[in-house]
Amino acid sequence: MFRSLFIILFLASYCHAQNSNDARQVTDAIFLSNATVISEPGKILSETDILVRDGLIVDVGRNMTPPYDAMVIDADSLFVYAAFIMPATHAGYTPVEKKEKEKIADTGNPTWEQAGVTPYLRASNRMDFSKLKEYRDQGYGVVHVMPKEGMLSGSGAILTTNAGDLSTGLLREDASQFMQFKASQKTYPRNLLGVMAMLREVIINTQRTQSYLKTYEKNPVGKSRPIFQKGTQELFAALDGRSPFYLKTGSVKNVLRAITLQKELGLKNAVFTDVNQISKILPQLKKSGNPLLLSMDLPEVVKQDSSETDEEKLAYIKMQNDAIHQLETQAALLEAQNVLFGFSMHKGDVKKTKTFMNRMIEAGLSEKGALAALTTSPAKILGLDQQVGKVEKGMLAQLILTDTLYFSPESRIVHTLIDGEWNTLTSKTSDKSAEGLEGFAGLWDFEVAAPGETHKGRLKVSKKESETIVEIASEDDLTAFDPVSDVEFEDDRLTFTYVLKEGGQAIPLTFSLSLKEKSLSGTMNFGGMGESPVTGNKVSPESK
């Protein structure tokens, strides 16, 4: 099946080595006319024009004349914000695969690497840049991505969300070292007891090597050579404070442990991420002087079963909701205390950004503070406040355009302008979580528009328990369905992969479709060699 499609597309990909994503905009100049500009938190400019050229904001002002070569956008109904900044995430990072069969000689005395000390890993080398689009579509322009394995995981990279690769997307390499209280799976340390001990030992030994190296380099005569481990040198910058440690905390106990460890080891430059439950430890936190990144993973309020009569249980639910409310008020608390803070996303759903922010606002955070926590504060924490976080002449063109004020419930991000590249968001970007695909289940006929020829096929979409099942048939026989893999369905986006086996080769066809009530549209990627548009209609059952 799909034989002809395979041949045609193969040829097509030959001719169009550059896929559609690489097509450049017609012009590098974009003129936003007559917009409402929130140039920085608390500052609103009405009827303002913005000229962007070559990825920079060239001018911001009123009654400007658009240059002849600019793409002019009539923005009189739009609100322009600086794109958001995510200062700690693992988005797009591909963890190093565990060597399942690796034989470790002595699990009690592992190497640094085996135990999870891998400061030489660079997030930038292991990126799937396509995953950053999700952040872009939620309004983020810059993300700080860190490795996620082990206790000293490696160095973070600051990237723009529009990037297709490192050359276009890297703002800063080796921006941080990531540290977390994470035990090893196969070796010592198996839990926090050993993790704390090993972190101390690694840091102290590295500090010693670093200081010995200085005297050694001055005069090595008569001195034994410095002792290095795999990873020693990669920690130097963070240890002398040139770059920060990003220390993942989590629970209040771990926040306190992190404070203790930082003090004990004399870590000069640290940012705490995934911070929770701070209300009772504010003095200690303020004293530590670290910027704080609160966890964006906020539990839902616990609903009370109306038939519940167990008093202790009811009291528990109340206590639990009080605890959740305390999490909601954290941002307001930090704002009142003038602590520099933002948010981190180690787990959780970036699509819930606005819902999350609105819960913080409802609990007392000002809208100004909320915007600062998404823009100027993380810019400052990352040391990028000269480049991003504001809509100002000279800054990078990292803008989002909304149809009303962002924090109002019905607002929608309609365009993004990241690195000077204009994107229009077609699909809904509200944080409605996937509610299943009842309305989309059934048979769909589609056409793939390969160059010079179209090919037809049929999809069978169904649901089994909570799983979305997709099967595919080609025009050779529209009743012979084959299963597909990697099915993901969220909001109205359906993606899946069908592996075409022809001539001893396996070519993955990856479909990325947007489903509407009666029609579908999207693309089919042909083994990474090219993309073709896909359109289609629902054939059964008929929509109500």
Added chain:
Amino acid sequence: MKTTIHILLFCLVISGLYAQDVLITNGTLLTITDGVKKNTDILISNGKIKAIGKGLKAPNGVKTVDATGQYVMPGIVDAHSHIALDYVNEASNTVTAEVWTGDVLDPFDVSIYHALAGGVTVSHAMHGSANVIGGECETIKHRYGSIDPEDLRMQGAPRTIKFALGENPMRVHGEGRNVTPSTRMGVEQVFRKAFADAKAYQAEKDAFAKGKLSQMPVYSRRLETLSGVLSGDVIIHCHSYRADEILMLMNVLRDYGVNNICFQHVNEGFKVAPELAAFGATASVFSDWWAYKFEVYYSTAYNAAILTRNGVVTSINSDSDELIRHLNHEAAKTQRYGDLSDEEALRLITINPATQLGINDRVGSLEVGKDGDVAIFDKHPLSIYSINQMTFIEGKLFFDRANDAKDVRVYIDPKAKYSSSYMEGSGCNHSGHNHSEDRCMQDTYEYLFHNHKQ
């Protein structure tokens, strides 16, 4: 029974976890080190016992507790416990002297409150017995109510470390990982090698200090701690059952000139009591708990009495979040089995465990100048009918039976499923472990299972 207690005390808005002033009047003081004093007052000021005597006056603003008809004793000390810990065993290596339970204190553990309810003010939060040489332990004061682990530490208490003989390390490492020790002989060799390594490390450090080496040796927390053991700065607390092994470890320590050791459990201690006394070792035992594994069958409830009569400083411990609630009754069993006097029995849960932890200059008896850690029982604490009424740490009231809240949890996990306060305390919902079982081996089961599959 009269339990009139000054009502004002309960109106106190208690602030801070440290050092409050209180005058406890007209109680029967079980001082431990200076006999029984009837109708006597005790004044605690700035966290310390300031005066003991009759007719003491409360200084201005200091609250008074009327203990008429009640028994006032020093806060009970438990030399072997695993409460207030998030993790107990780093079971991945035979020697883990580099780890420290002080890193994983859990101030949210409701067991702390339950221990207070039993009059226990100090416990020894120990590493488990999975490894031949486990981690350093932490001596804690039960300042329940804080979320900061720092508040639990008993600042200035000497360092202690957990050792373990016999079946546990043999099973976890010999059987589980196929490394030494698989036998009791192997256990001895692990000690000898560890001590030899520490000695060599120390020699290298000394050589560096004298300028004979250009570079410090690679920093090893494990060997740093073991150097501390060899110098006597770190008190050994060794999980032990069989007499032959107890003698073995004393022989090993003798070779290294170390005698700062408390044998824990030490069920066959009664067989080698004179040897323990001669060595200067102390013993911390159960009152009557045994037969839970093969090496713990040869036991007797007379153990504590025999050890005491042989001049061994002996204590009775809990090793359990259940026994820790009534250590006074555990101590009382030595009167049924061994005819110990009231004072001898009470010493087993006060000054003797304090001595084993190196804190007998601060707690374990009612003496002027010592910490104001006090429990008030309605009857003599060795009576089966006695119930603890109030527990003070450094003058601050931490448990009050008359005002015992229904749910005493300090912290509620916003994401956790419902559990009752009681269930939480029994460990059913705590880190997925059940405290009421022997926590000595907590965090090792998964490890065993994992390795058995290979």
